[in-house]
Amino acid sequence: MKLIKTYIYNNGKYNATYGLYKCKCGKEFGTLVSRVKSGGALSCGCLRLKRVIEAKSTHKLSKNKDLKSTYACWIAMKQRCSNKNNQRYQLYGGRGISVCKEWLSFETFLNDMGKRPSKDLSLNRINNDLGYFKDNCRWDSRQAQESNKKPAKGKSSQYKGVMYSKQKNKFHAKIQVNGKQIHLLFSDKEKECAAAYNKAALKYFGKDAYINEISLSL
Numbered sequence: 001m002k003l004i005k006t007y008i009y010n011n012g013k014y015n016a017t018y019g020l021y022k023c024k025c026g027k028e029f030g031t032l033v034s035r036v037k038s039g040g041a042l043s044c045g046c047l048r049l050k051r052v053i054e055a056k057s058t059h060k061l062s063k064n065k066d067l068k069s070t071y072a073c074w075i076a077m078k079q080r081c082s083n084k085n086n087q088r089y090q091l092y093g094g095r096g097i098s099v100c101k102e103w104l105s106f107e108t109f110l111n112d113m114g115k116r117p118s119k120d121l122s123l124n125r126i127n128n129d130l131g132y133f134k135d136n137c138r139w140d141s142r143q144a145q146e147s148n149k150k151p152a153k154g155k156s157s158q159y160k161g162v163m164y165s166k167q168k169n170k171f172h173a174k175i176q177v178n179g180k181q182i183h184l185l186f187s188d189k190e191k192e193c194a195a196a197y198n199k200a201a202l203k204y205f206g207k208d209a210y211i212n213e214i215s216l217s218l
């Protein structure tokens with residue numbers, strides 16, 4: 001945006017400085033210089049219009065049945081990276097993993113990655129230390145593993161990775177990694193064991209691991 005000229009306008013009470021600007025889109029428009037300086041005016045209005053159109057189109061796309069699971073992946077990705085209350089935030093946003101600027105628009109994300117090919121495939125990063133952008137992402141099937149399944153019903157605890165040990169009279173958290181059982185914790189509190197399992201599952205299996213739903217305060 002370029003300032004072409006300024007002029008003083010007196011409304012009877014005080015002087016205000018107006019500017020005639022040339023917007024990036026080519027249109028000329030006038031506004032208070034102070035609005036531009038404070039960041040209140042970034043364009044002739046075309047930018048705002050663009051954002052409204054984008055939001056409308058995202059809304060429309062998100063309602064498309066065919067795109068529902070792709071849209072859910074996109075939302076989950078943003079959540080992991082930016083919502084501090086997200087259960088997986090520490091592994092993502094918390095360690096500097098972010099979503100590239102372009103992908104804050106669902107349309108661009110969809111253009112770059114295409115539709116999620118099937119529910120067995122999830123959005124994964126090729127280099128685990130880099131963020132979410134086109135060249136570092138692919139749909140793959142890392143999540144079709146035992147580690148990502150829900151707990152079986154009829155066990156001695158409602159939580160995955162937790163069993164009741166009659167011998168010790170306590171709950172026992174453990175995790176199976178590459179065929180080996182790893183002991184995590186004995187506790188009277190079932191939730192504490194569920195939390196211990198969650199921590200280990202994220203460590204060993206990554207973001208697609210099944211995580212017990214527990215409130216953060218135990």
Ligand SMILES: [Zn+2]
Nearest residue numbers: 023025044046
């Ligand atoms: Zn404009």
